[in-house]
Amino acid sequence: AQSVTQLDSQVPVFEEAPVELRCNYSSSVSVYLFWYVQYPNQGLQLLLKYLSGSTLVKGINGFEAEFNKSQTSFHLRKPSVHISDTAEYFCAVFSQGGSEKLVFGKGTKLTVNP
Amino acid sequence: GAGVSQSPRYKVAKRGQDVALRCDPISGHVSLFWYQQALGQGPEFLTYFQNEAQLDKSGLPSDRFFAERPEGSVSTLKIQRTQQEDSAVYLCASSPAGTAGETQYFGPGTRLLVL
Numbered sequence A: 001a002q003s004v005t006q007l008d009s010q011v012p013v014f015e016e017a018p019v020e021l022r023c024n025y026s027s028s029v030s031v032y033l034f035w036y037v038q039y040p041n042q043g044l045q046l047l048l049k050y051l052s053g054s055t056l057v058k059g060i061n062g063f064e065a066e067f068n069k070s071q072t073s074f075h076l077r078k079p080s081v082h083i084s085d086t087a088e089y090f091c092a093v094f095s096q097g098g099s100e101k102l103v104f105g106k107g108t109k110l111t112v113n114p
Numbered sequence B: 001g002a003g004v005s006q007s008p009r010y011k012v013a014k015r016g017q018d019v020a021l022r023c024d025p026i027s028g029h030v031s032l033f034w035y036q037q038a039l040g041q042g043p044e045f046l047t048y049f050q051n052e053a054q055l056d057k058s059g060l061p062s063d064r065f066f067a068e069r070p071e072g073s074v075s076t077l078k079i080q081r082t083q084q085e086d087s088a089v090y091l092c093a094s095s096p097a098g099t100a101g102e103t104q105y106f107g108p109g110t111r112l113l114v115l
Helices: none
Strands: A003-005 A010-014 A019-021 A024-026 A033-038 A044-050 A056-058 A064-068 A073-078 A087-094 A102-104 A108-113 B005-007 B010-013 B019-024 B031-037 B044-050 B053-056 B065-068 B075-079 B088-095 B110-114
Touching: A003 A087, A003 A102, A010 A019, A019 A108, A024 A073, A033 A064, A033 A073, A044 A056, A044 A064, A044 A073, A073 A087, A102 B031, A102 B044, B005 B088, B010 B019, B019 B088, B019 B110, B031 B075, B044 B065, B044 B075, B075 B088
Parallel strands: A010 A108, B010 B110
Antiparallel strands: A003 A024, A019 A073, A033 A044, A033 A087, A056 A064, A064 A073, A087 A102, A087 A108, B005 B019, B019 B075, B031 B044, B031 B088, B044 B053, B065 B075, B088 B110
């Protein structure tokens, strides 16, 4: 069975600083990986996803993530954050073999301070 | 291009009451998912439909939880005899064709509080 570990529950940073949100996964089959963002009182919005091909994936709002098969990681990065990036970020793995469900990590709360 | 909508947005129920949560997926989307998100946690899968067929209900926590999608569009998640541990945000998502790796589009959720 697939699982996802988000190593940091909270990440505080200053505006315009770089940020990395860490995600590790476990899976015995090939994986499809996702990062979603959740703003307060809103649903989840897709930031980016990795299905195959280039291991560096670019998403919306200046975010990118790198798939590392040997490290079983899919860390999310942004070179310079804004106040508006304050939100909860969820890493997810697509569960193959059966239903098309996503298995989510517990989330990382990113707080960008002025 | 309306997104996924859910109603009600907030629901307060007394312990033991039955509740019904509605999801309107994006028009034409074949697949529909329900997830439960407890406070401070990531969403957890409850059940999955492809059109009107419920293909996976392995995540439903008890037989008090029941979901249906009778005409392959709108779905209802029903919780009977609600308990305090049912308090959570219930998220609905839909995807166009239900293929592997396809993006799931989420609604805003229904926040259920059981007193």
